[in-house]
Amino acid sequence: MVHPLNAPILQHASRIVIKVGSSLVTNEGKGLDEVAVGEWCRQLAELGRQGREIIMVSSGAVAEGMKRLGWATRPKEVRELQAAAAVGQMGLAQIYETKLRDNGFCSAQVLLTHADLADRERYLNARATLLTLLDHKVIPVINENDTVVNDEIKFGDNDTLGALVANLVDADALVILTDQKGLYTADPRKDPTAEFVHVAKAGDVALEAMAGGAGTGIGKGGMLTKILAAKRAAGSGASTVIAWGREPDVLLRLARGEAIGTALVAGTHKQQARKQWIADHLQLAGAVVVDAGAVQRLREQGTSLLPVGVTQVNGEFSRGDVIAILGPEGIEVARGLANYASHEARKLCRHPSRDIEQLLGYVAEPELVHRDNLVVNR
Numbered sequence: 001m002v003h004p005l006n007a008p009i010l011q012h013a014s015r016i017v018i019k020v021g022s023s024l025v026t027n028e029g030k031g032l033d034e035v036a037v038g039e040w041c042r043q044l045a046e047l048g049r050q051g052r053e054i055i056m057v058s059s060g061a062v063a064e065g066m067k068r069l070g071w072a073t074r075p076k077e078v079r080e081l082q083a084a085a086a087v088g089q090m091g092l093a094q095i096y097e098t099k100l101r102d103n104g105f106c107s108a109q110v111l112l113t114h115a116d117l118a119d120r121e122r123y124l125n126a127r128a129t130l131l132t133l134l135d136h137k138v139i140p141v142i143n144e145n146d147t148v149v150n151d152e153i154k155f156g157d158n159d160t161l162g163a164l165v166a167n168l169v170d171a172d173a174l175v176i177l178t179d180q181k182g183l184y185t186a187d188p189r190k191d192p193t194a195e196f197v198h199v200a201k202a203g204d205v206a207l208e209a210m211a212g213g214a215g216t217g218i219g220k221g222g223m224l225t226k227i228l229a230a231k232r233a234a235g236s237g238a239s240t241v242i243a244w245g246r247e248p249d250v251l252l253r254l255a256r257g258e259a260i261g262t263a264l265v266a267g268t269h270k271q272q273a274r275k276q277w278i279a280d281h282l283q284l285a286g287a288v289v290v291d292a293g294a295v296q297r298l299r300e301q302g303t304s305l306l307p308v309g310v311t312q313v314n315g316e317f318s319r320g321d322v323i324a325i326l327g328p329e330g331i332e333v334a335r336g337l338a339n340y341a342s343h344e345a346r347k348l349c350r351h352p353s354r355d356i357e358q359l360l361g362y363v364a365e366p367e368l369v370h371r372d373n374l375v376v377n378r
């Protein structure tokens, strides 16, 4: 039955990113759930035969690695987690390859780090490769490249990775399959009175207060990272569905327009791809603090950031790096590509642009951040 409020997000979606969490993939840490993965792959293949382009983002490497290594408790040391991920990823690749092949589809493994997507050239390479795989009717299976990441280059959780991939390939929809039927007004494991949320606007801040952390200790992000992922995916126009991964035929029924799970609907505003890339940086090289007048002009008039409005420069960055633009209270109001390195920006603070040549000996641009390379937070 179609819930009157629920938007049929998948019905007309032709490019879909589907993310499954560790607890589902590994049967709560007991080991790769062959039946469940087989079920999703059968449905992915059916969606592929309907002419839809599918990308899978699958967690489970650490949980499966721990199982294979006989570790009962999750290690604290990063190198141990990375070792577990290296072992478990073999299992993930193998099971998706087998199950997709059984259903007549070729699969491809793509392991990404945040640094891959923060670098414009590598970002464009990743995008070109994924789109080429889709052209060849291959179903890519993506995970974070856990074995090489440290805190500086980590996505941190696969909900965020799923949203970044949706933005990367300009997907129409993101589906997050988890161990709950969707979003409730509170964590249903802790609050039996929690009510189910059928539909909401992606990015609605009220949702963030409802969402709590991970439920089992096997999953990582919990509901909050899913809500934030939906907000992020909405930037490129993708709506999100959060649904129970064990719901029979969940993907096929969603694709038929059935109201399953929580629909988080994107607004009509779609960010330009290049601006979305700037918005999607999770770690920034540095920041500039600007005065109240500059905040107002950025927000209300959509102007470039001139050095005269900058009061302080934090961190070390190079020309071309994405930097945060902070208001006088230290809150990020925008972000964008710096036209000058941090040591130059320090000399330019509070100066009109006509002084740049005298202060630096050359002029790159009159703005510190040009409005074409600037994204204002909404």
Ligand SMILES: Nc1ncnc2c1ncn2[C@@H]1O[C@H](COP(=O)(O)OP(=O)(O)O)[C@@H](O)[C@H]1O
Pocket: 020, 021, 022, 023, 024, 059, 177, 178, 179, 180, 182, 183, 184, 185, 186, 187, 188, 189, 210, 211, 212, 213, 214, 215, 216, 217, 218, 219, 220, 221, 222, 223, 224
């Ligand atoms: N408001 C909420 N609605 C539903 N689940 C919630 C909510 N807040 C927290 N959770 C918890 O989030 C868990 C799902 O996140 P997580 O354990 O990270 O799963 P996954 O491995 O699928 O990413 C649920 O099992 C649930 O306990």
Ligand SMILES: N[C@@H](CCC(=O)OP(=O)(O)O)C(=O)O
Pocket: 020, 021, 022, 023, 058, 059, 060, 061, 062, 063, 085, 143, 144, 146, 156, 157, 158, 159, 218, 219, 220, 221, 222
């Ligand atoms: N890259 C990690 C996944 C981390 C993660 O976000 O897990 P989950 O919250 O279960 O989606 C792994 O494969 O173990």
